[in-house]
Amino acid sequence: MTTELPAPTLSALTLPLSDVPSAAGFARDPDVRRLLDGPDPATWIVRGRGLVGLGRAATFRVRGGTRFTAARVWWDAVRQDAAVEDRVRRPGTGLLAFGAFAFAPSSTAASGLVVPELVVGTDDDAAWLTLIVPGATVPTPADVDAAWSRLARVAPGPVAGATPERLDGPAAGGAASSYPTAVPGTLDEGEWMAAVADGVAMIRAGELDKLVLARDVVVDTGRPIELGAVLGRLSERFATCWTYCVRLGDEDSPEEGSGRLLGATPEMLVRVHRGTASARVLAGTLDRQDLPDGANPDDFAITELGGSEKQQREHRFAVESLVAGLSPYADEVSGGERPFILDLPNVWHLASDVTARLRAGVDGTLPSALELAEAVHPTAAVCGTPTETAGAVIEDLERMDRGLYAGPVGWLDGAGNGEWGIALRGAVQLDAHRARVSAGCGIVAESDPRAELAETWAKLRPMLESLPAR
Ligand SMILES: C=C(O[C@@H]1C=C(C(=O)O)C=C[C@H]1O)C(=O)O
Numbered sequence: 333m334t335t336e337l338p339a340p341t342l343s344a345l346t347l348p349l350s351d352v353p354s355a356a357g358f359a360r361d362p363d364v365r366r367l368l369d370g371p372d373p374a375t376w377i378v379r380g381r382g383l384v385g386l387g388r389a390a391t392f393r394v395r396g397g398t399r400f401t402a403a404r405v406w407w408d409a410v411r412q413d414a415a416v417e418d419r420v421r422r423p424g425t426g427l428l429a430f431g432a433f434a435f436a437p438s439s440t441a442a443s444g445l446v447v448p449e450l451v452v453g454t455d456d457d458a459a460w461l462t463l464i465v466p467g468a469t470v471p472t473p474a475d476v477d478a479a480w481s482r483l484a485r486v487a488p489g490p491v492a493g494a495t496p497e498r499l500d501g502p503a504a505g506g507a508a509s510s511y512p513t514a515v516p517g518t519l520d521e522g523e524w525m526a527a528v529a530d531g532v533a534m535i536r537a538g539e540l541d542k543l544v545l546a547r548d549v550v551v552d553t554g555r556p557i558e559l560g561a562v563l564g565r566l567s568e569r570f571a572t573c574w575t576y577c578v579r580l581g582d583e584d585s586p587e588e589g590s591g592r593l594l595g596a597t598p599e600m601l602v603r604v605h606r607g608t609a610s611a612r613v614l615a616g617t618l619d620r621q622d623l624p625d626g627a628n629p630d631d632f633a634i635t636e637l638g639g640s641e642k643q644q645r646e647h648r649f650a651v652e653s654l655v656a657g658l659s660p661y662a663d664e665v666s667g668g669e670r671p672f673i674l675d676l677p678n679v680w681h682l683a684s685d686v687t688a689r690l691r692a693g694v695d696g697t698l699p700s701a702l703e704l705a706e707a708v709h710p711t712a713a714v715c716g717t718p719t720e721t722a723g724a725v726i727e728d729l730e731r732m733d734r735g736l737y738a739g740p741v742g743w744l745d746g747a748g749n750g751e752w753g754i755a756l757r758g759a760v761q762l763d764a765h766r767a768r769v770s771a772g773c774g775i776v777a778e779s780d781p782r783a784e785l786a787e788t789w790a791k792l793r794p795m796l797e798s799l800p801a802r
Pocket residue numbers: 544546599614615616617681713714756757770771772773774775791
């Protein structure tokens with residue numbers, strides 16, 4: 333099912349931030365985390381840089397097995413028809429859409445793309461504003477200036493309303509008192525551990541090599557979830573992760589499964605910048621709470637993750653699936669031979685950065701970031717090995733619709749650049765007070781259900797601690 337076909341005619345103007353008089357205050361400290369209180373924000377933020385979209389020019393929604401292809405066809409039509417004047421010309425300038433895609437083709441959740449009205453972008457070398465409007469007339473610099481005045485709400489500091497709470501979180505299996513109350517979603521803890529035990533048995537019986545099993549909890553904060561504050565906390569505390577936020581549903585009449593998706597992911601499914609693709613693959617997790625008293629954190633992480641054959645194997649499956657997905661599109665794929673340890677506030681991960689030089693297809697064009705996201709999703713970091721068997725076992729054992737959890741989330745521009753993370757460490761907002769938070773773990777033959785349950789808590793913590801406590 334799709335909506336808003338045929339594609340709308342859009343026009344865009346990108347200006348250097350310094351050319352927009354009303355944005356002069358923001359330009360002195362262009363930390364995009366200062367913009368999170370604006371209307372209907374869409375975000376992609378790392379270390380205070382990235383993209384914030386405000387307002388909305390167009391939305392494309394789709395469900396089912398053709399969700400990626402349908403979105404690409406729609407975006408191709410939009411960008412071919414669009415009148416664009418881009419005075420900055422970098423990845424992320426000109427026409428731009430944020431997007432999110434359901435993990436599974438069978439999901440009832442809407443996938444799709446959102447084109448904001450105003451995009452504020454920064455990277456290490458530049459800062460810009462793009463105004464996107466309906467119709468065939470390119471907006472003027474005065475229009476950009478007026479749109480900024482109308483849409484941007486600039487906070488004085490980098491973070492709106494951040495009140496850092498404890499990051500060490502609950503003991504395994506429980507929720508700390510500073511959290512909002514979380515009740516089991518589809519399966520309770522016992523049922524989920526039984527599902528993990530079933531998965532382990534199937535792996536031991538040789539039915540598959542690796543499986544990623546997730547569970548969900550539902551949080552009722554008892555008061556309105558202030559989006560800007562939640563995103564502010566995530567992007568400050570998980571500054572090296574990608575803070576994402578995208579809303580595909582209608583604010584006025586949210587359909588089931590189409591609430592706002594938000595979180596801070598440490599995992600880059602695939603990024604394309606000017607013909608080079610890169611990815612950060614994660615698999616293998618260690619909870620910082622498991623650090624013994626007096627132990628050196630770095631030594632502990634190196635021994636427990638680097639020295640564990642189980643963790644290394646889990647990791648290898650994930651890297652191999654990514655490389656297999658990228659290879660048909662690349663002349664050369666490199667990296668992933670020696671994982672490193674990624675240090676996050678809640679956990680350590682085994683991580684590999686992979687790079688690929690992209691090759692033009694038969695039509696002479698390079699694959700876009702969205703095409704590659706489709707090609708590599710789902711990797712064994714969130715599904716398993718072999719992919720199809722794992723996908724079917726997941727549906728059987730989890731008994732839930734993952735929705736947008738563990739699917740690609742990110743952005744793409746009109747030139748094929750883009751960044752698609754994996755929607756982990758996040759939530760889907762169900763209504764003003766409630767959110768569904770999900771997390772999962774890689775299961776291999778040696779996995780212990782109780783330890784995996786504890787690992788899900790470690791991965792739920794970032795989102796639970798960023799929602800307002802009751
Ligand atoms: C599935 C999740 O995380 C994934 C699974 C990991 C693991 O099993 O060690 C590590 C990072 C992610 O690739 C999640 O956060 O929900």
